[in-house]
Amino acid sequence: MNIIVCVKQVIDPEAPPASFKIDAAKNRAEMHGVPPVIDPYGEYAVEAGLRVKEAGGGKITVISLGVNLLREVVKKPLAMGADELILLDDEAYAGGDSWSNAYSLAMAIKKAGAFDMILCGREASDTNAGQTGPAISEILGLPCITLARKIEVKDSQLRIERVNSSGYDVIESPLPAVVTVSNEIGQPRYPTVKGIMAAKKIEPVIWKPTDIGIEAAGTGANTQRTKLRKLFQPVYEGKCDFAAGDSPEEMAVDLAVKLRQAKVL
Amino acid sequence: MSDYEGVAVYCETKEDKILPIAAEGLGIGRKLADTLGQKLSAVIVGGNISGLAQQIISCGADKVYIVDDLQLKDYQADVYISVLEKVIKQVKPQIIIMGQTDYGRELAPRLAFRLGTAATMDCVDLAIDAESKRLLQTKPVYGGNAQAVFITETDPQVVTIRTKAMEALTPDTSRKGESVTIPADLDASVIKTKTLERVVEEVAGIKIEDAQVVVAGGRGIGSADGFKQLDELAKLLKGAVGASRPPCDNGWIPDMAQVGLTGKIIAPEIYIAVAISGSSQHMSGCSGSKTIIAINRDKEANIFRQARFGVIGDWKKVLPAFTQKLKELMAS
Numbered sequence: 181m182n183i184i185v186c187v188k189q190v191i192d193p194e195a196p197p198a199s200f201k202i203d204a205a206k207n208r209a210e211m212h213g214v215p216p217v218i219d220p221y222g223e224y225a226v227e228a229g230l231r232v233k234e235a236g237g238g239k240i241t242v243i244s245l246g247v248n249l250l251r252e253v254v255k256k257p258l259a260m261g262a263d264e265l266i267l268l269d270d271e272a273y274a275g276g277d278s279w280s281n282a283y284s285l286a287m288a289i290k291k292a293g294a295f296d297m298i299l300c301g302r303e304a305s306d307t308n309a310g311q312t313g314p315a316i317s318e319i320l321g322l323p324c325i326t327l328a329r330k331i332e333v334k335d336s337q338l339r340i341e342r343v344n345s346s347g348y349d350v351i352e353s354p355l356p357a358v359v360t361v362s363n364e365i366g367q368p369r370y371p372t373v374k375g376i377m378a379a380k381k382i383e384p385v386i387w388k389p390t391d392i393g394i395e396a397a398g399t400g401a402n403t404q405r406t407k408l409r410k411l412f413q414p415v416y417e418g419k420c421d422f423a424a425g426d427s428p429e430e431m432a433v434d435l436a437v438k439l440r441q442a443k444v445l
Numbered sequence: 446m447s448d449y450e451g452v453a454v455y456c457e458t459k460e461d462k463i464l465p466i467a468a469e470g471l472g473i474g475r476k477l478a479d480t481l482g483q484k485l486s487a488v489i490v491g492g493n494i495s496g497l498a499q500q501i502i503s504c505g506a507d508k509v510y511i512v513d514d515l516q517l518k519d520y521q522a523d524v525y526i527s528v529l530e531k532v533i534k535q536v537k538p539q540i541i542i543m544g545q546t547d548y549g550r551e552l553a554p555r556l557a558f559r560l561g562t563a564a565t566m567d568c569v570d571l572a573i574d575a576e577s578k579r580l581l582q583t584k585p586v587y588g589g590n591a592q593a594v595f596i597t598e599t600d601p602q603v604v605t606i607r608t609k610a611m612e613a614l615t616p617d618t619s620r621k622g623e624s625v626t627i628p629a630d631l632d633a634s635v636i637k638t639k640t641l642e643r644v645v646e647e648v649a650g651i652k653i654e655d656a657q658v659v660v661a662g663g664r665g666i667g668s669a670d671g672f673k674q675l676d677e678l679a680k681l682l683k684g685a686v687g688a689s690r691p692p693c694d695n696g697w698i699p700d701m702a703q704v705g706l707t708g709k710i711i712a713p714e715i716y717i718a719v720a721i722s723g724s725s726q727h728m729s730g731c732s733g734s735k736t737i738i739a740i741n742r743d744k745e746a747n748i749f750r751q752a753r754f755g756v757i758g759d760w761k762k763v764l765p766a767f768t769q770k771l772k773e774l775m776a777s
């Protein structure tokens with residue numbers, strides 16, 4: 181089983197909202213003073229891949245697209261147990277939209293050789309779009325199953341439990357297929373010391389657009405179908421009315437009385 | 446610029462009704478169509494659904510395209526996408542509005558990329574740019590820490606809208622419109638994936654998406670037992686129990702209780718957040734609540750930035766006293 185996992189580097193989505201800043205001139209965001217991380221849902225996708233590999237054997241190739249990717253960040257999937265890392269790391273990839281990025285990833289997947297399964301997170305923590313997986317499936321003409329909470333492979337058929345708001349759907353699909361992974365799959369494992377040592381020895385393969393058969397002008401900002409007009413932070417001007425009291429119990433009583441007086445409850 | 450014209454809303458149906466989000470799509474669709482001076486059409490796909498056309502017209506549509514075939518009774522991704530592709534190629538709308546639902550999340554991008562265009566997901570505001578006449582698509586990004594305004598340069602401009610972000614029109618049963626039936630002409634060769642079964646994981650009591658009061662717990666609740674105390678308060682207030690993601694991931698409460706960007710988006714009258722820090726991703730699911738009340742021992746917790754009432758303290762001490770006092774006050 182050859183498994184591809186697409187995962188990217190992002191600003192840390194779990195950092196306190198107070199450290200979130202927008203650089204208005206560049207229309208870009210950062211978490212002030214907090215280092216970037218591997219995208220959380222991508223990590224769930226890596227975890228899903230590792231479980232499939234454990235159940236039936238195989239190889240996991242991770243592909244990350246970005247500009248100036250930090251090795252210590254993008255190598256985390258290797259430390260978790262993935263086998264190979266391909267980086268689409270070049271200025272030419274900068275500024276792409278969901279389509280541009282998925283197209284480059286799809287071309288890299290084709291070049292990487294035979295594959296059975298392509299895993300992506302259900303949505304990235306920066307764009308919150310959830311389009312990379314579906315887009316890759318359309319570009320490569322593959323079946324697509326989104327929001328997986330369980331993946332089983334039997335007789336080269338996929339059986340997937342797909343999360344929905346009232347339970348789950350059971351879906352069957354032939355391979356190869358694209359699957360996007362939800363957090364219900366289970367917590368991603370922590371890298372082990374052995375894993376971290378092994379990851380150190382693996383040199384990522386770096387592909388520029390021309391390596392995957394794309395002209396430099398055929399990716400990144402040049403190929404956007406969607407343009408960002410503006411990026412801004414919503415403001416909340418609400419004011420919190422704190423309950424008063426010398427003990428938690430007194431404050432609790434004060435809150436109950438306040439809510440009653442304000443006719444909230 | 447292109448021969449695409451008009452606004453189309455894909456109206457998702459469930460149990461012989463259009464979903465509330467479809468009516469919300471028709472509401473904003475009507476506005477956009479009027480601004481552009483163009484028509485609003487609607488598309489419905491399913492089995493035995495032709496009877497919904499008048500309801501859709503009363504919610505604002507000028508024209509309803511109906512693909513009614515018993516084989517379309519249940520959602521199957523590949524079939525629905527190919528049916529929609531066919532309808533859209535015939536109707537050629539400039540804008541397509543869908544709901545950010547379980548299925549809209551995958552339908553919209555796949556349809557858009559198949560049509561050679563792009564989708565913007567989970568929009569909370571839509572407007573027409575006065576100059577370019579393109580659709581200004583506002584959507585939360587970075588988990589809700591920011592919002593972005595996008596323009597799609599290709600047609601059709603596909604968007605999904607967030608639940609409860611747009612307003613439905615008051616249905617006007619005297620509205621007139623036209624309905625057009627399009628044959629499904631299903632082609633079995635497009636079917637790759639197959640949904641074998643839909644498993645409903647029953648939750649007892651009121652569903653959080655319908656509840657007027659939601660008592661939600663976070664990582665700080667610490668155990669399934671802790672959630673029982675939240676349950677007691679929820680019962681008293683005739684509400685439902687929700688959660689941030691960690692309690693669901695830890696199995697303290699079923700996944701269906703998750704509130705947030707990747708859980709449920711709800712807007713109850715009252716949202717009581719207990720031991721929840723108020724991450725942007727969580728707030729995405731509850732910031733539409735009328736009154737947020739927070740209990741947290743960290744006075745710097747982000748939840749207090751959006752809460753109307755707060756208690757700084759240990760929930761284990763605050764909650765029982767609060768529930769007790771409320772009981773007394775509500776009895777008198």
Ligand SMILES: Cc1cc2nc3c(=O)[nH]c(=O)nc-3n(C[C@H](O)[C@H](O)[C@H](O)COP(=O)(O)OP(=O)(O)OC[C@H]3O[C@@H](n4cnc5c(N)ncnc54)[C@H](O)[C@@H]3O)c2cc1C
Nearest residue numbers: 663664665689690705706707708720722726727742759760
């Ligand atoms: C793409 C993406 C999507 C996500 N989607 C969602 C989503 O849909 N919903 C969601 O909830 N999260 C989501 N998350 C996760 C989110 O980023 C946070 O990790 C999560 O919301 C934190 O949950 P929490 O507030 O319960 O936990 P924490 O942030 O750990 O907060 C626990 C809080 O409890 C308080 N506390 C602890 N003990 C006590 C006590 N005894 N008394 C009083 N207070 C106490 C602490 O002070 C703290 O504020 C998503 C993340 C990503 C990256």
